[in-house]
Amino acid sequence: MKKHLKVLLAGAVIAGSILACTAAYARFxxxxxxxxxxAVGDINISLRELEKKDGREMKYQDRRIVLPGDEISKIPRITNHSEPCWVRVKISYTDDLEGLDGLDDRNLTGMSPRWIRKGEYFYYTRKLEQGDSVDIFTGVTVPSQWDESYQDKKLGITIVADAVQAANFAPDFRAMSPWGNQKILRCIHDTDGLVVQKKSPVDLKVKFEGNAHKLIAAPEDFFSGFSTAMPGDVFHDSVEISNTTEHAAEIFFRTSPECKSVKDQEFLKKLKLVITMNHKKLYSGDLLAVSLNKAVSLGEFSSGEKGNMRFEVTVPAELDNLYALRAADVKWIFSVEEDQETLETSSVPRRNDRKEATERASGNNSSSVRTTPVKTGDESPVLLFALMAGMALLTCSLTLWKGGRKN
Structure with a gap:
């Protein structure tokens, strides 16, 4: 009888092992x-007016009475407070002379030969390093031939200065337009310090797509709807997360900054980022987001479920134009883990599924492993193993029956 029991137990173990194959799961x-x-676009030059009095420079005193032949000390000075740049100025003359000849460029004195006129601009042919200053001219001469017809008339000189970053840019001072079609980045703000013009909004989506059975994101750049950032700007948008497959799936999120230099890292640290998922704060800190370099779960999404991930990027109002034209890339990586019923022939115990999911989502694995999911309605392997299990049990029963007859 003991022998028969051992045979029966052996058969049950075989059947159980086969049936265990049908109850395993694959991780997709x-x-x-x-x-x-x-990118942040800005320049940081200053233009101030000085005058010399008794050999000392002081702030220029406007609204003075002048006489024909006067030589007025007037020193408009440009100072560069940021990275190396090229500068140009546009000088215009305002008056109420009503047909009388007014001031023009011939009345300016002390202008360096490094200033050349091309079109309506004076271009300075030497770049300004950080901290450098240059005087546009040092004085204005009132024509001596002016008579009493100019009495009580108002005169004015308006100067507008532009700057362009010197890095990767070389003006052609032989051309009529030395800066070519170079775009001049100016701070165009409304009274609240926000950029007036922005690009059209873009729909942002991350979808675990059922037909293709893969994770899809659109567009390729979630910041593409933002205009060039200026100090004081606040950008915000949201991403629709959805699962259109037939199975529940857990979606993870992490970041990976693409910093080419220490300056890029400093730039990202200046910008502020807030991320919420379904109104729950996921992250608040700088755009470098070191704590998000490891994957965090956005939640488990059932079939057809959607979620909303909202983010906000703030450029501090005190951001100096030391970061003029500074740009950086930040990778946002979304990953998905899905359990699906399939066949498993190995009897070696599986590792903890959640640990594997986190490791793959965090990018710790050198390669991504995909297990082909079982097609719905394809039950032939299951029936085959069930049939094999039944045959094993039948064999055990026949063996037991024959042994009983011999006794």
Whole structure:
């Protein structure tokens, strides 16, 4: 009888092992990367007016009475407070002379030969390093031939200065337009310090797509709807997260800054980022987001479920134009983990599924492993193993029956 019991137990173990294959699960994983580009455009030059009095420079005193032949000390000075740049100025003359000849460029004195006139601008042919200053001219001469017809008339000189970053830019001072079609970045703000013009909004989506059975993100740059950032700007948008497959899936999120230099890292640290998922704060800190370099779960999404990930980027109002034209890329990586019922022939115990999910989502694995999911309605392997299990039990029963007859 003991022998028969051993045979029966052996058969049950075999059947159980076969049936265990039909109860195993496969882990499907996929990921998609969105590279966000952000840039700050600004210049930081100052223009102030000085005059010399008794050999000393002081702030220029406006609204003075002048006489024909006077030589007025007037020193408009440009100072560069940021990275190396080229400068140009546009000088215009305002008066109420009503047909009388007024001031023009011939009345300006002390202008360096480094200033050349091209079109309506004076271009300075030497770049200004950080901290450098240059005087546009040092004085104005009132024509001596002016008579009493100019009495009580008002005169004015208006100067507008432009600057362009010197890095990767070389003006052609032989051309009629030495700066060519170079775009001049100016701070165009409303009274609240926000940029007046922005690009059209873009719909942002991350979808675990059922038909393709893969993670899809659109567009390739979630910051593409933002205009060039200026100090004081606040940008915000939201991403729709959805699962259109037939199975529940957990979606993860992490960041990976693409910093080419220490200055890029400093730039990202200046900008502020807030991320919420379904109104729950996920992150608040700088755009470098070191704590988000490891994957965090956005939640488990059932079939057809959607979620909303909202983000806000703030450029501090006190951001100095030391970061003029500074740009950096930040990768946002979304990954998905999905459990699906399939066949498992190995009897070796599986590792903890959540640990594997986190490791793959965090990018710790050198390669992503995909297990082909079982097709719905395809039950032939299950029936085959069930049939094999039944045959094993039948064999055990026949063996037991024959042994009983011999006794």
């Amino acid at each position: 994983s996929d990921s998609v990367t969105v590279t966000n580009h952000i």
